Amino acid sequence: MRLQFTASKALPALLSLIACSSPAFARTARGPDEVAASVIEWLSDFQQDLQANRAETPQAIPHAEANGPSISLDQLADAASIEQRLRQLFEGNGPLRLTVPNGRAWMGDFGLGTGDTLRGNLLVLRGTAEIFGRLEGNIVALDGDIVVHRGASVSGDALALSGRVRDADRAIEGEIRSLSSASDASTVSTGGGTVFRRIAGLLGVFLILAAIGVGLVTFARPTLETVSDTVRHSLGRAFVTGLVAQMLVIPTFGMLVVGLALTVVGVLLIPFAVAAYLLLFLAAVVLGILAMSHAMGESYTRRRMALGVLVSPNSYRYVGVGLAAMLGLWGVWALFGWVPVAGTLVLGGAAMVTWVLGTVGFGASLLSRAGIRPDFAGRLVPPEALTDEYLWATPQMGVPAVKRPTPPPK
Amino acid sequence: MSWVESGRRGSKGVEARRAVINALRLASTLFVCASTLSAQTMREYTASRPYKGEQRMTVKLEFAAGELRLMPAAPGTLYRMESRYDSERYAPRSEYHDPTRELELGLKSEGKGGIRVTNSKQLDQQATVWLSPEVELGLALSLGASESRIDLGGLRLRDLQLEVGGSRTRLTFSRPGVGSCREAVVEVGAGELEVDRFANSGCSRLRLNGGVGLVSLDLGGQADGNLAAEVTMTMGRLTLKLPKGAGVRLTLDRFFASFSPAGFSRQGEQFVTPDYSTARRKIDLRVASSVGAVKVEWY
Numbered sequence: 196m197r198l199q200f201t202a203s204k205a206l207p208a209l210l211s212l213i214a215c216s217s218p219a220f221a222r223t224a225r226g227p228d229e230v231a232a233s234v235i236e237w238l239s240d241f242q243q244d245l246q247a248n249r250a251e252t253p254q255a256i257p258h259a260e261a262n263g264p265s266i267s268l269d270q271l272a273d274a275a276s277i278e279q280r281l282r283q284l285f286e287g288n289g290p291l292r293l294t295v296p297n298g299r300a301w302m303g304d305f306g307l308g309t310g311d312t313l314r315g316n317l318l319v320l321r322g323t324a325e326i327f328g329r330l331e332g333n334i335v336a337l338d339g340d341i342v343v344h345r346g347a348s349v350s351g352d353a354l355a356l357s358g359r360v361r362d363a364d365r366a367i368e369g370e371i372r373s374l375s376s377a378s379d380a381s382t383v384s385t386g387g388g389t390v391f392r393r394i395a396g397l398l399g400v401f402l403i404l405a406a407i408g409v410g411l412v413t414f415a416r417p418t419l420e421t422v423s424d425t426v427r428h429s430l431g432r433a434f435v436t437g438l439v440a441q442m443l444v445i446p447t448f449g450m451l452v453v454g455l456a457l458t459v460v461g462v463l464l465i466p467f468a469v470a471a472y473l474l475l476f477l478a479a480v481v482l483g484i485l486a487m488s489h490a491m492g493e494s495y496t497r498r499r500m501a502l503g504v505l506v507s508p509n510s511y512r513y514v515g516v517g518l519a520a521m522l523g524l525w526g527v528w529a530l531f532g533w534v535p536v537a538g539t540l541v542l543g544g545a546a547m548v549t550w551v552l553g554t555v556g557f558g559a560s561l562l563s564r565a566g567i568r569p570d571f572a573g574r575l576v577p578p579e580a581l582t583d584e585y586l587w588a589t590p591q592m593g594v595p596a597v598k599r600p601t602p603p604p605k
Numbered sequence: 606m607s608w609v610e611s612g613r614r615g616s617k618g619v620e621a622r623r624a625v626i627n628a629l630r631l632a633s634t635l636f637v638c639a640s641t642l643s644a645q646t647m648r649e650y651t652a653s654r655p656y657k658g659e660q661r662m663t664v665k666l667e668f669a670a671g672e673l674r675l676m677p678a679a680p681g682t683l684y685r686m687e688s689r690y691d692s693e694r695y696a697p698r699s700e701y702h703d704p705t706r707e708l709e710l711g712l713k714s715e716g717k718g719g720i721r722v723t724n725s726k727q728l729d730q731q732a733t734v735w736l737s738p739e740v741e742l743g744l745a746l747s748l749g750a751s752e753s754r755i756d757l758g759g760l761r762l763r764d765l766q767l768e769v770g771g772s773r774t775r776l777t778f779s780r781p782g783v784g785s786c787r788e789a790v791v792e793v794g795a796g797e798l799e800v801d802r803f804a805n806s807g808c809s810r811l812r813l814n815g816g817v818g819l820v821s822l823d824l825g826g827q828a829d830g831n832l833a834a835e836v837t838m839t840m841g842r843l844t845l846k847l848p849k850g851a852g853v854r855l856t857l858d859r860f861f862a863s864f865s866p867a868g869f870s871r872q873g874e875q876f877v878t879p880d881y882s883t884a885r886r887k888i889d890l891r892v893a894s895s896v897g898a899v900k901v902e903w904y
Contacts, residue, residue: 272700272709274650275692365655365681370701375649377692462861466896 253303253322258294265294268316268333271354274374278356281320281337293318298332304339309346316351323358326366333369338376343367393529401522408485408514416510418566422486423493423513425559428573434551437483437558448472482565483556488517495520524548647729648692652699652710653685659706661741661763667711668746669695671730673753675746677760678735686710688732695730710734714749736760741784748772757782758805765789765808773797778805781827788812793820802826804848804886809833817841824848824888825904831887838862838894845890846902852884853877855892862894868903 259265264284271277284293293300298316305319311328319336326334326347333351334341340358343349343366352369353360357376360367411419426433448469455461455468492513496506506512524545532538562571662683666675671690678685688697690712700709712732736742738759745766746755753772757765758779764787767776773796786808791798795817803811804826811834813822818841824832825848836843847853847868855876857864869876881887892899 270700272698273696275696368655368657370652370654370699372652372699373650374697377646377648465861 256291256293256300256302259292263292267296268298268335271333271352274354274372397522397525397529404518411485412510412514419486419489421566421569421572422482422559422563423489424572425563426487426490426555429571433558433562434555436562437554440561479560480557483560484553485514486559487552487556488521489513491520492516646692647689650688650697654683654701656681656683656737659740661706663707663743665709665745667713668751669712669714669749671751673751674733675755676735677738683737684708685735686732688712690730762786762806767791769793769796769798771795775799777801781805782807804828829886833889835891838897840896842898844900849903851886851888852881853888854881855890858893860895862897862899864899867901
């Protein structure tokens with residue numbers, strides 16, 4: 196128990212210590228996201244320091260065998276690919292052997308003296324290239340700078356990968372390129388910030404839908420209830436209707452526009468028809484989602500009441516509970532969407548469930564004609580099932596029953 | 606409820622609270638680690654070439670996404686690009702063919718799904734390009750999902766091609782150019798394009814094909830050469846900003862687009878300013894608009 200307690204505290208404490216000890220934290224970091232960013236920055240600085248201290252012994256890299264590794268420095272346009280290729284070569288085991296066609300490769304610091312001329316391309320790995328003389332070709336440095344001093348000249352291009360090119364006297368005649376290392380460039384932290392953004396976005400969506408739901412319940416409750424009852428009583432039919440309607444939305448829109456364009460007067464109505472169509476579509480979708488939420492909330496509330504829990508059954512509660520349940524899945528995604536594989540699965544699941552619910556709601560909106568027609572809401576009892584028996588039932592309390600009419604005596 | 610039951614409930618509550626605290630600790634640890642796992646790498650790429658007396662150059666600039674600035678370079682520089690890009694999805698490009706004097710610059714998509722919409726920092730991808738005003742330029746720009754500010758004022762343009770995808774672009778000619786520009790061709794897909802002081806470009810012809818969106822075209826400037834312009838808008842609003850001193854003849858072909866002919870008098874199928882025949886600078890405009898509005902502003 197004590198061991199668990201110590202371990203559970205040790206890791207956050209260590210991370211906090213690292214974060215707080217970094218200069219970046221002292222400058223900016225305050226929230227959890229900044230703490231994480233400062234940890235990354237500190238670790239990358241530490242790694243760079245290690246690399247800087249691990250100086251390579253300057254030496255020429257021997258040519259590779261006939262089928263050995265080779266890299267051409269004649270074209271330097273795709274700097275990222277050249278860097279990738281060079282780093283792959285470094286990952287190999289054993290001493291590095293590399294062929295540079297029309298050139299040479301060097302490990303560690305390199306210097307070309309005043310008055311010296313080097314013909315061909317030059318590759319310098321993990322070292323600084325100091326040019327005092329004349330280089331007739333291209334020069335590439337990996338994990339090091341290229342410094343061209345006053346009086347020197349480079350007839351070709353210069354490329355510094357994870358380094359800089361310093362050419363005070365404009366002695367490089369070709370193109371000068373530099374690609375910063377991944378750790379030099381700013382690293383955008385997407386973890387904490389993304390979670391906060393997602394939660395904020397989710398809350399925004401919830402509040403907007405809740406506000407529309409409250410408005411619907413207040414001013415058009417019968418309509419909402421009719422669509423909701425259609426969801427509950429005709430679930431499969433509503434889903435199929437919604438599915439078919441989704442497939443027909445765009446063709447119908449095209450037919451509407453073409454149909455109007457073919458008539459003389461209809462052309463003038465196209466902008467209005469387009470706007471009206473889009474609004475109707477959006478209204479049907481939103482009404483469907485809210486009705487779906489209402490149905491879910493109602494089912495849940497009734498089940499709780501059946502278990503003896505005392506709650507107030509009203510449409511506001513139904514809509515609120517349903518929306519919370521629907522957005523709960525997205526809440527899981529907002530919190531844990533960063534987990535590499537599981538995050539994608541949660542996102543896919545949330546999207547799928549939302550699509551199914553939205554399809555059912557959209558279909559119910561259409562089936563009930565936006566809440567006007569309760570045919571599929573399970574409210575209409577077939578006429579043949581109706582009798583007048585209830586008229587003559589004896590009440591349990593209150594008003595006495597009317598006497599059953601009897602035929603007059605003959 | 607007896608005190609024994611109450612005590613049991615109390616101990617259960619303490620256990621639950623501990624469990625919640627431990628879960629929060631675990632979540633916070635994972636949260637910190639997650640920031641490391643999902644970090645996105647932005648890299649910086651710089652390319653430049655000194656000016657060595659080149660006379661002309663053809664530039665193809667392709668910019669897939671982000672924020673782009675383009676402006677004249679300082680003396681002694683043929684071109685320069687400073688960029689900051691998402692190395693997981695884009696790759697910088699700079700290639701100069703000396704014999705043909707052709708330059709390719711820009712950020713190209715690596716084909717991994719374009720912009721990562723979950724991260725607003727993605728829009729931090731940016732590039733600034735400088736081009737020499739000493740060289741005659743054939744300029745072809747292709748802009749993707751970007752926000753671009755392009756100032757070609759003072760450049761020696763030979764011709765200009767601008768393709769704009771879904772972006773917001775401001776094309777400015779802040780100073781009169783010194784070249785003899787033959788033609789400018791601008792293609793706008795969906796987005797917003799603002800052309801400012803086009804007369805400074807020195808181009809004698811302009812063809813602008815607008816898709817869906819907003820286009821603002823200012824044909825004024827300090828240069829006084831004549832201009833023939835063809836503007837086509839499929840759907841959207843076209844605002845023509847015309848200098849008061851110029852003589853303008855407008856031929857309008859509209860299907861379902863509103864137009865207010867302020868400042869014009871009608872001559873048959875054309876709208877002409879009163880001083881068209883005597884004006885020192887003449888602008889011949891052919892505008893075709895399908896759905897939307899054509900608005901004229903005089904200044």
